[in-house]
Amino acid sequence: MTLCSDAGRSLGEPLAGTAPVAQWWLMVEQPGPWGAKALTQSHLDPPLGAALDAAAGEHGGRVALVRRPGRHPDTHDPASHRVWVAGTRPGATFLLGGSLPDVSVLLSLDWAALRAGDPAAGTLDLRPETEPLLLVCTNGRRDLCCAAKGRQLVADLRDDVAGRVYETTHLGGHRFAPTAVLLPHGVVYGRMDDKQALLLVESAREGRFLDDGYRGRSTYSRPGQSAEAAVRRLLGDTGLDDLSVSSVTDAHGAEGAWDAVVDHRDGRGWRVAVRAEEQQPPRPESCGTPPVTPIAYVASVPVPR
Numbered sequence: 142m143t144l145c146s147d148a149g150r151s152l153g154e155p156l157a158g159t160a161p162v163a164q165w166w167l168m169v170e171q172p173g174p175w176g177a178k179a180l181t182q183s184h185l186d187p188p189l190g191a192a193l194d195a196a197a198g199e200h201g202g203r204v205a206l207v208r209r210p211g212r213h214p215d216t217h218d219p220a221s222h223r224v225w226v227a228g229t230r231p232g233a234t235f236l237l238g239g240s241l242p243d244v245s246v247l248l249s250l251d252w253a254a255l256r257a258g259d260p261a262a263g264t265l266d267l268r269p270e271t272e273p274l275l276l277v278c279t280n281g282r283r284d285l286c287c288a289a290k291g292r293q294l295v296a297d298l299r300d301d302v303a304g305r306v307y308e309t310t311h312l313g314g315h316r317f318a319p320t321a322v323l324l325p326h327g328v329v330y331g332r333m334d335d336k337q338a339l340l341l342v343e344s345a346r347e348g349r350f351l352d353d354g355y356r357g358r359s360t361y362s363r364p365g366q367s368a369e370a371a372v373r374r375l376l377g378d379t380g381l382d383d384l385s386v387s388s389v390t391d392a393h394g395a396e397g398a399w400d401a402v403v404d405h406r407d408g409r410g411w412r413v414a415v416r417a418e419e420q421q422p423p424r425p426e427s428c429g430t431p432p433v434t435p436i437a438y439v440a441s442v443p444v445p446r
Contacts, residue, residue, distance in 0.1 A: 145425045146286040149316035158367030158438030160329035160357035161313045163203035165255045170223035171206040175280050179206050179310035200252040207307040210295040228258050229327030229360045231382040235260040236325035237267035273345040276309035277321040286318035294319040297335035315427045326381050327359035350379045363438050365389045368401035368413035371440035411443035
């Protein structure tokens with residue numbers, strides 16, 4: 142069987158504009174096995190997982206389970222759970238972390254404030270963290286590529302990025318495996334190797350952006366992600382928070398087309414036209430599934446405004 146990620150790579154499917162969409166992230170450490178729908182198919186209380194997932198989805202966020210690299214003891218009831226809350230908005234990113242003996246208190250988070258980018262919404266004895274956090278998708282119950290390639294990447298990184306790389310349940314885009322998100326900035330990558338991932342973490346510590354393998358910033362819609370990536374390619378070396386997407390609107394008289402405005406914090410700005418394009422030939426989006434025709438969000442050359 143051809144792995145879906147091998148098929149996607151061989152066809153040269155574009156990465157830009159494929160990141161999950163989330164303005165903020167909530168990560169809960171949960172050791173032990175994960176099912177395909179990990180929030181309700183793990184040792185985390187299923188009703189709690191479902192409630193957290195629903196609240197995050199309603200308020201522009203995303204919940205993910207994480208676990209440390211290596212062997213996964215079948216711990217039904219750990220004494221405490223590591224928890225992180227990350228806000229991804231450029232110029233207002235935050236990462237809060239800590240340990241909670243009872244993760245049900247997460248239901249008391251101020252979801253609306255999190256959507257507004259207010260770090261005070263994520264208190265609950267969580268403290269600011271300055272080191273970036275790298276989450277690599279490894280959930281083999283969802284896709285074979287994530288298990289085979291994601292776990293290998295985590296194993297390769299474990300000694301170099303000790304304590305700041307975790308396995309996670311689902312980032313979407315199995316055919317781009319290994320795939321990862323760097324928090325708090327919410328920048329998502331695909332087709333990574335260990336050298337690229339290590340450079341990504343080192344660059345983030347200095348506030349610098351890495352273009353290779355970039356899928357997009359989860360803060361934005363898919364067309365917005367593609368537009369932002371196009372400006373980054375145009376400029377070359379940029380800081381993680383140099384750019385922001387100020388607007389994405391439907392293009393007049395054109396279905397599957399958008400006009401985006403991308404601003405630089407130095408005052409410059411660009412207009413970027415984005416269109417949806419079917420990718421041929423059909424290919425599986427996940428291992429073992431029938432071929433489909435995915436959509437790519439293709440950006441034009443940015444025009445200064």
